[in-house]
Amino acid sequence: MFVACPHCGFLVAAHGGTTLRCPRCGSPIDPKQAQPLPPAATAEPEAVAQADVAVETGTGTASEPAPEPAAVAVEKPRRKRGTHAPSFARLHAPAVVRATHWRSWLVVAGLALLLLVQVVLAQRDVLAADARWRPLVGSACTLLRCTIPAWREPAAFTMLQRSVQPKPGERGVLHVSASFRNDARWEQPWPTVMLTLSDMDGRQVGQRAFTPSDYLAQDRDGRIAPGQSATIQLDVVEPARQVVAFTFDFM
Template sequence: MFINCPYCRTLVATDPVTDLPPTHCPQCMSLLRRDATVEDDDTAPLPIDLGDLLESRADDAAEEKATVRDAFREAADPDAPDDIANGIEAETPPSEDAFDDALDREEERGAEVVAPAVAEPAAGAAVPVAAAAVAPGNRRSRNAPSFVRGAGGTPASPRERWLPAIAAMLALLLGLQWLLADRARLAADPQWRPVLNAVCKALRCELPPWREPAAFTLLQRDVRQHPDIPGALRVSATFRNDARWSQPWPSLRLTLSDVNGRPAGERSFRAEEYLGGPPSQPELASGESATVAMDILEPAARIVAYDFSFR
């Protein structure tokens, strides 16, 4: 059985009994087994330093380039009459700049061929320091998480591009449905009512009226004997709606007490009764006031106290 060396990709035969690879690669002498380290085997050769290898290759290429350049210079020397003396027309040698460009292109092509030869180590194998230092740059981009990779993948389909917008629209519709379904309760909350007012103006829906009896303020009140009818009382008062929104007309509750402070009579009056007729509008707007004027029978003699409240 054979395995590939994770450093030079050479086929290495495994032990037929243990099915384990040798301690070091016979080609590049790199460590192949976890259970065997360089420290355990003093005679084991050190892994190849790829940095030194590349440096030596660069030196060899520079020497070869210098040698070929010298040869071209000798070929371009006009003092060399060999071909001319034999009657052979010599070809015009290429210029030194053109030669340098050709060598640069060859070096780039060679670098492209040499770079893939630096293989990635297998999972769990010991990585030499030099190999880690010259690892291919594209390995990081290939193994990097998807959110840091470059935008070179497959473009999203139109359906995928529309999914976020559709999800946001569905969430908005769900929230709107919840507002409309629970608007009776939310309309009684002063924080939610402005939102519901705006929504219902756009959708032409109705909100339950705002009810805040404590916001009705008495500006003036008076209860006295009727000037023309014996045993009757004339009641007059003025109140104002101090709530933020319009309110339906409240019920007016009048309590009469005798000289001892005991209630002698109590009754609630509708708007038609204390206004003297049906109101001109179904609700009393915020900041508006109304006048109460009505005559009632005196429930008992010696009525000396009275109290108004709104329901």
């Protein structure tokens, strides 16, 4: 028979009419005064009675059963994913590898830039003669303190005015006058002017090239700026009496 402790309600098994002591709170229990539980409550499973109720003998007190040891959760070893998994499925990003790749690309870019500079410096004369590359080569040489050859574009010289007339007071001498302008994008050296004389049949009777030293009194090694115009005047000996036409060409 089981009786309940009047103080804490703990169930204690009573055998006979001897006074019991509650193993939970230590209060005395008189089986005669305690109200016994109904038969349904005393018919609990054996496992519940052994776990929650301490058996009190007639001569002594039974100790409370020791609690069962708690189950220790054992973590299963996590399966290591292969290095061939997609980048979004990897647990740890290879930071060291990314840094190595970044340094490698930086070294490659530096070597490529150095090679480009060497090519530009070695071929600057050829590249400077191309209108597409000349601005880049000019900027590079300004930074690296190198020089590029002068721009030469004879076709960019435009003839503004020209005339060939006998010089007054001097027999057999022709006075040549010509005005031209530099329409190139860059400054050019003063051009060489080619004068060709023809007769009435269109046959060439005389030709001469005039260099800057022939028509410039000073600054013969200078350059003519873009959009700048100039006028030259020369005296030449008439090669024949039949001169009726003339042409100017820039070289």
